[in-house]
Amino acid sequence: xxxxxxxxxxxxxxxxxxxxxxxxxxxxxxxxxxxxxxxxxxxxxxxxxxxxxxxxxxxxxxxxxxxxxxxxxxxxxxxxxxxxxxxxxxxxxxx
Amino acid sequence: xxxxxxxxxxxxxxxxxxxxxxxxxxxxxxxxxxxxxxxxxxxxxxxxxxxxxxxxxxxxxxxxxxxxxxxxxxxxxxxxxxxxxxxxxxxxxxx
DNA sequence: ATGATAATTTGATAATCATCAAAATATCAA
DNA sequence: TTGATATTTTGATGATTATCAAATTATCAT
Numbered sequence: 001x002x003x004x005x006x007x008x009x010x011x012x013x014x015x016x017x018x019x020x021x022x023x024x025x026x027x028x029x030x031x032x033x034x035x036x037x038x039x040x041x042x043x044x045x046x047x048x049x050x051x052x053x054x055x056x057x058x059x060x061x062x063x064x065x066x067x068x069x070x071x072x073x074x075x076x077x078x079x080x081x082x083x084x085x086x087x088x089x090x091x092x093x094x095x
Numbered sequence: 096x097x098x099x100x101x102x103x104x105x106x107x108x109x110x111x112x113x114x115x116x117x118x119x120x121x122x123x124x125x126x127x128x129x130x131x132x133x134x135x136x137x138x139x140x141x142x143x144x145x146x147x148x149x150x151x152x153x154x155x156x157x158x159x160x161x162x163x164x165x166x167x168x169x170x171x172x173x174x175x176x177x178x179x180x181x182x183x184x185x186x187x188x189x190x
Numbered sequence: 191a192t193g194a195t196a197a198t199t200t201g202a203t204a205a206t207c208a209t210c211a212a213a214a215t216a217t218c219a220a
Numbered sequence: 221t222t223g224a225t226a227t228t229t230t231g232a233t234g235a236t237t238a239t240c241a242a243a244t245t246a247t248c249a250t
Contacts, residue, residue, distance in 0.1 A: 003108075003111070004106075004108060007102065007105055007106040007111075008106045008207095010102055010106075010176075010179065011099075011102040011103045011105075011106035012207090012208085013098075013099060014208090016098070016102075016179060019179050019180070020179065023179075023180070023181060023182055023183045024183045025183075028226085028227095029226075029227055029228090030225095030226065030227080033227090038208085038209070038210085039209075039210060039211075040226085040227065040228085041209080041210070041211075041212090041227090041228075041229080041230090042208065042209050042210070043227095044227065044228050044229075045207095045208075045209080045228095045229095046208090047227095047228090048228090048229095060216085060217085060227095062217065062218070062226090063216075063217045063218060063224095063225060063226050063227080064217095064225090064226060064227080065226080065227065065228090069180065069182065071180055071182060074176070074177075074180040077176060077180075078173065078176060078177075081105075081169070081172060081173060081176065082169075082173075084105065084111060084114050084115065084118075085114070085118075085164065085166055085169040085172075086118060087118055087164065087166060103237095107237090107238085109238090123196085123197090124196075124197055124198090125195095125196065125197075128197090133238085133239070133240085134239075134240055134241075135196085135197065135198085136197090136198075136199080136200090136239080136240070136241080136242090137238065137239050137240070138197095139197065139198050139199080140198095140199095140237090140238075140239080141238090142197095142198090143198090143199095155197095155246085155247085157196090157247065157248070158194095158195060158196045158197080158246075158247045158248060159195095159196055159197075159247095160196080160197060160198090
């Protein structure tokens with residue numbers, strides 16, 4: 001997993017909203033786009049960022065493309081965060 | 096806690112490196128800056144972003160300013176992430 | 191007060207990012 | 221194959237961000 005791509009992806013509020021919408025189950029690109037006040041082109045850009053971070057999966061179903069949450073990445077992100085905040089007990093405070 | 100500011104803050108590799116350096120204990124602005132290939136002014140900007148997100152605390156000690164990790168935010172971020180990925184069991188998949 | 195050191199702030203510039211409108215691709219249905 | 225629908229891709233633009241150099245603030249020591 002690329003920390004860079006994951007953190008960048010979730011740093012945008014629109015993309016976090018997409019993730020939240022997907023918690024209830026998969027949705028088509030159009031259904032997701034309806035929930036936003038921006039063009040489908042812009043939404044598609046956000047989908048790409050989320051895909052690059054492997055936070056969502058997508059699958060074509062006829063004319064539409066169905067997006068779903070990739071929950072397997074969650075553990076990776078969680079441990080990465082834990083790592084970031086894990087205090088090293090061996091060394092003390094600054095003098 | 097502001098999700099926006101926290102996620103933006105940790106989306107930058109330099110700032111994540113600062114957090115990692117602080118795991119071992121507090122450090123002065125100068126000590127932190129030494130570990131990077133950029134001016135102290137730029138580092139100061141990054142410190143400000145981390146402070147705005149409440150990820151670090153700082154305290155003046157004589158001529159220097161000592162930064163330290165604020166671990167209390169960690170739980171907030173963790174639960175925010177968990178929330179983001181929590182799958183809602185009530186509703187099924189997309190038809 | 192003066193000079194030295196540590197750090198921040200400011201103003202400018204270059205790079206990245208979000209967004210839009212329009213064009214392109216893919217699938218379906220007639 | 222033609223038209224309609226769903227989505228993505230492209231090219232351009234404005235906004236945000238990272239960075240630097242220089243100016244500023246704060247503290248200490250003399």
